Amino acid sequence: MSSTKQDLLQARAPTLPSKTTPEQRYWRSYITPQLIKENHPITSIEFNPTTPNDFAIASATKIQVFSSKTRQVIKTFSRFKDVVYSGNYRYDGKLLVASDASGLVSIYDSYQPRNLLVSLTPSSHPTHVAKFHPTIGNQLITGSDDRMLRVYDISQTSNGPIIQFDNIDHEDYIRSVNFIPGDSNLIVTGCYDGNVRILDIRDPHRVVAKFDQENPVEDILAVSSNTLVSAGGPYVKIWDLNRMSQIHQLNNFNKSTTCLSNTHTNGLMVGSLDSTIKVFDYTSTNWQVQFGWKFGSGVLSCGVSPINQKHFVAGLTSGLISIRTKKTEPKVKQGIKNDVSGGYARMMKGRDYTGEEEDHIIESSKIITNKTNKSVNELMSSYKKYLGASGSIDDIKPNDLKQEISQCLKAKEICGMLELLGV
Numbered sequence: 001m002s003s004t005k006q007d008l009l010q011a012r013a014p015t016l017p018s019k020t021t022p023e024q025r026y027w028r029s030y031i032t033p034q035l036i037k038e039n040h041p042i043t044s045i046e047f048n049p050t051t052p053n054d055f056a057i058a059s060a061t062k063i064q065v066f067s068s069k070t071r072q073v074i075k076t077f078s079r080f081k082d083v084v085y086s087g088n089y090r091y092d093g094k095l096l097v098a099s100d101a102s103g104l105v106s107i108y109d110s111y112q113p114r115n116l117l118v119s120l121t122p123s124s125h126p127t128h129v130a131k132f133h134p135t136i137g138n139q140l141i142t143g144s145d146d147r148m149l150r151v152y153d154i155s156q157t158s159n160g161p162i163i164q165f166d167n168i169d170h171e172d173y174i175r176s177v178n179f180i181p182g183d184s185n186l187i188v189t190g191c192y193d194g195n196v197r198i199l200d201i202r203d204p205h206r207v208v209a210k211f212d213q214e215n216p217v218e219d220i221l222a223v224s225s226n227t228l229v230s231a232g233g234p235y236v237k238i239w240d241l242n243r244m245s246q247i248h249q250l251n252n253f254n255k256s257t258t259c260l261s262n263t264h265t266n267g268l269m270v271g272s273l274d275s276t277i278k279v280f281d282y283t284s285t286n287w288q289v290q291f292g293w294k295f296g297s298g299v300l301s302c303g304v305s306p307i308n309q310k311h312f313v314a315g316l317t318s319g320l321i322s323i324r325t326k327k328t329e330p331k332v333k334q335g336i337k338n339d340v341s342g343g344y345a346r347m348m349k350g351r352d353y354t355g356e357e358e359d360h361i362i363e364s365s366k367i368i369t370n371k372t373n374k375s376v377n378e379l380m381s382s383y384k385k386y387l388g389a390s391g392s393i394d395d396i397k398p399n400d401l402k403q404e405i406s407q408c409l410k411a412k413e414i415c416g417m418l419e420l421l422g423v
Helices: 022-028 342-347 376-387 398-421
Strands: 030-037 042-047 055-059 062-066 073-077 084-089 095-100 105-109 112-120 127-132 139-144 149-153 163-165 174-179 186-191 195-200 203-212 219-224 227-232 235-240 245-250 257-262 267-272 276-281 289-294 299-304 311-316 320-326 361-363 366-368 373-375
Touching (some): 022 030, 022 289, 042 299, 062 084, 073 112, 095 127, 105 139, 139 174, 163 203, 174 219, 186 219, 186 227, 219 257, 227 257, 235 257, 276 299
Parallel strands (some): 084 127
Antiparallel strands (some): 030 320, 055 062, 084 095, 139 149, 149 163, 186 195, 195 203, 219 227, 257 267, 276 289, 299 311, 311 320, 361 366, 366 373
């Protein structure tokens, strides 16, 4: 009779646990995610540059400010008639500027949502970006769908923009504007015509440099004075501003990249419509991937707390806000802390004190000292001899003698303490 032959199981060596890098352990410390659902996509996330780094999130016709301590809404800016596209804090954190789909640009007191300070209408087209200058507090730059870039002095807005880049060849909508650190006069723009342009405020009629992204540019970020990053299409390009050429390209995404953010720890955070956010090390030559997250829908905005990197926030196309908080490290103990308070320790300090050399401890029927041991009878005979009495002292009992001696010792200690105090 024939029988079926059983398949032999392939022998496998035991697998070792995968090694984790310090960067992976760092990003995995962002735990306790808090999810908040809004009815519209999250178009902007902006952190206040000053302590305690509260963050403003734009969605639909409002901007909500979340507390960095409680992760709850503490302020709401809702005086908008159309979808809010951007929110940006001034470098001192006192002013908040917002732009919406009606073309309106509003400047608020960041601590008083009802206090509208300045209202501008640079264009009847949607204004997708409005940002304060990083070092000049009264300058504001706006970019609209009319393909115009404008610079305002917020202290005198009645005369219109102080600079208008009207002869620059933007061939499509302006989607992002940023400043290059180290030079307060240079501005970089990202446009839907697929080009990144560097402009000079001192000469608004000339393009300093122009880079080809080959896809509509969604966001731009200068990570240093000579390194520029642009996001557009399914990849991210890195440009060297000294050589005015491309030095690297990141091809780690399946769909269009939408947002860039500096992690403030030598990392570049990139969000994409493929529902992922990845962190790249921009100090390495090949811009190695450090970590990544996967979300339920496309990512439109992201950011990390600038000072202590306490929170990592992501905004999705579904209207979901994900707030992750870094796990706090336990405080290092300075020395060994006592289990009881200092007052209790002082109170119990002398409980085991056995006395000095001349101090006596009475036990049973003997008096014990460090020098001699005398019986009670010997001490009584000496006591009789000292008093010069013969009859009445015989009636003294050993217990009464012990009490008398104890009281004498206490009096001796008190006298010694008073002598030390100089009384």
